[in-house]
Amino acid sequence: MTYIDQHNNQKPRVVIIGAGFAGIQLAKKLKDAPVEILMLDKHNYHTFQPLLYQVAVGALPADSIAFPIRRIFTYQNNFNFNLANVKQINPESNTVTTSIGDIHYDYLVIATGSNTNFLGNDQIARFAMPMKNVPEALNIRVLVLQNLEKALISTDPVDREALMTFVVVGGGPTGVELSGALAEMRRLILSKDYRYLKEQHMSVYLIESKERLLAAMSEKASTKAKEYLINDKVTVYNGVRVQSYDGLELTINNGQVIKTHNVFWAAGVKGEVPEGLSGATIARGTRIQTDEINRVVGYQNIFAIGDVSAVVTDELPNGHPGVAPVAIQQGIWLAKNLQHLIKGEPTEAFKYNDKGTLATVGRNKALADIGNLHLTGFIAWILWGFVHIMSLAGFSNKASVFMEWVINYMTKNSDNRLILRPFNTQTRTVDHEY
Numbered sequence: 001m002t003y004i005d006q007h008n009n010q011k012p013r014v015v016i017i018g019a020g021f022a023g024i025q026l027a028k029k030l031k032d033a034p035v036e037i038l039m040l041d042k043h044n045y046h047t048f049q050p051l052l053y054q055v056a057v058g059a060l061p062a063d064s065i066a067f068p069i070r071r072i073f074t075y076q077n078n079f080n081f082n083l084a085n086v087k088q089i090n091p092e093s094n095t096v097t098t099s100i101g102d103i104h105y106d107y108l109v110i111a112t113g114s115n116t117n118f119l120g121n122d123q124i125a126r127f128a129m130p131m132k133n134v135p136e137a138l139n140i141r142v143l144v145l146q147n148l149e150k151a152l153i154s155t156d157p158v159d160r161e162a163l164m165t166f167v168v169v170g171g172g173p174t175g176v177e178l179s180g181a182l183a184e185m186r187r188l189i190l191s192k193d194y195r196y197l198k199e200q201h202m203s204v205y206l207i208e209s210k211e212r213l214l215a216a217m218s219e220k221a222s223t224k225a226k227e228y229l230i231n232d233k234v235t236v237y238n239g240v241r242v243q244s245y246d247g248l249e250l251t252i253n254n255g256q257v258i259k260t261h262n263v264f265w266a267a268g269v270k271g272e273v274p275e276g277l278s279g280a281t282i283a284r285g286t287r288i289q290t291d292e293i294n295r296v297v298g299y300q301n302i303f304a305i306g307d308v309s310a311v312v313t314d315e316l317p318n319g320h321p322g323v324a325p326v327a328i329q330q331g332i333w334l335a336k337n338l339q340h341l342i343k344g345e346p347t348e349a350f351k352y353n354d355k356g357t358l359a360t361v362g363r364n365k366a367l368a369d370i371g372n373l374h375l376t377g378f379i380a381w382i383l384w385g386f387v388h389i390m391s392l393a394g395f396s397n398k399a400s401v402f403m404e405w406v407i408n409y410m411t412k413n414s415d416n417r418l419i420l421r422p423f424n425t426q427t428r429t430v431d432h433e434y
Helices: 021-029 049-056 122-127 134-153 157-163 173-188 219-231 324-343 378-391 395-411
Strands: 013-017 036-041 045-047 066-068 079-083 086-090 095-098 101-104 107-110 114-116 165-169 203-208 234-238 242-245 249-252 257-259 262-265 269-271 287-290 302-304 309-311 357-362 365-370 373-376
Touching: 013 021, 021 036, 021 324, 049 134, 049 173, 049 378, 066 395, 107 324, 122 242, 122 262, 134 157, 134 262, 157 165, 157 257, 165 173, 165 257, 173 203, 173 219, 173 234, 173 357, 219 234, 219 357, 219 365, 219 373, 269 287, 287 302, 357 378, 365 378, 373 378, 378 395
Parallel strands: 013 036, 013 107, 036 079, 107 302, 165 203, 165 262, 203 234, 287 309
Antiparallel strands: 045 066, 086 095, 095 101, 114 269, 242 249, 249 257, 357 365, 365 373
16 A cells, blocks of 8 residues: 555645645645645646746747756655646545545645636637647747748748748737747847748737737836837737637638738636536636635635636636736645644635736846836846746756856857657647657
8 A cells, every 4th residue: 555545644634736836835835734745746847837938939948947846845754746637526535536546635725727728719729839838838849940940941932921920819928928039039040040031031920809918917018018029020919819720821800811830829728627526616717716715615625726716706806817926825825724724723814915017028128017116128127037037946947047048148049949859730749750
């Protein structure tokens, strides 16, 4: 019998599903608590999602933003981790059915995060490229590089244009940052790597359904972001929606058709809700509704934190925004409340402390909203870089990303444009027979 099947009756078992920002913080803050922690995830690493777009454009190696989960908790004696897919939650027996067997819990915390939401359009889901994890970011990187290689030898001008046209759908931080990175790649890298491809041959579009970019940030930040992108020759469409995309033609509801082989979807997310919570209320965005201490409504010992949860109130009818600071603070707060519950003490309602919002649009160009302070340009870019470096897991990742950024800044180049896992553009899958 393994420790997975065993249960120490003297210590309640806290099972955490998901090793994102919320789950990691929760487990850390329970280090000295009288509990047994078991974390489950389908990957054996934690991903720093805010920098996935830099992996996608070859600015960073994938392993610099991913860190082994077990390494994070090397010295935490009450922590264990298992690589597993969670198939179903069984509230009536306090167990979780997984790919490695049934696991008992006293307290269950769902921290499964979110996935790409294609808004019910199966055609777009088939042909557009999502970017919510490391494999997806690597798929985008390979697709970009392969299509540039094809464009270099193409004799069909129409197909060549489609291969070099890049469309980002979604004007939130991910979409804006990815668009800016593609524009920077066009300006600084294209003609160096592909001598016969010129900057004017490559087109970058950003499509956002709202009337302004970065709608969650200040008006100043939104306006400046658009200005930065337009100055970098990114074509920005606001107030329009993508109707269809068949792998070649992308149709917008204003009647325009863009021929492209590269569509990157950053237009929406939905919570990753495990099966079995029939008594739970699912809020907008496929998020599990919780009470003020992040306990799933309808259950006594099941909690949800991070992107998959929604603390719905009159002030927040859609819950808190799905950003890393919310997930981190919910993990920390729940750790306190779980210890209160174990001791029979009163709990405290979660309160989000918004410390500000950051976004970058490329080299020396960023935006920062910190209370009533709104920064743009180089100072905001330095602040953005510092915050992201300090938020990475592990010293090695911090050092790696810092050095990569310094080298990239000095050389206006990077060394990560390798096609190591070819991508089949027809099936939209990794080509294992290459």
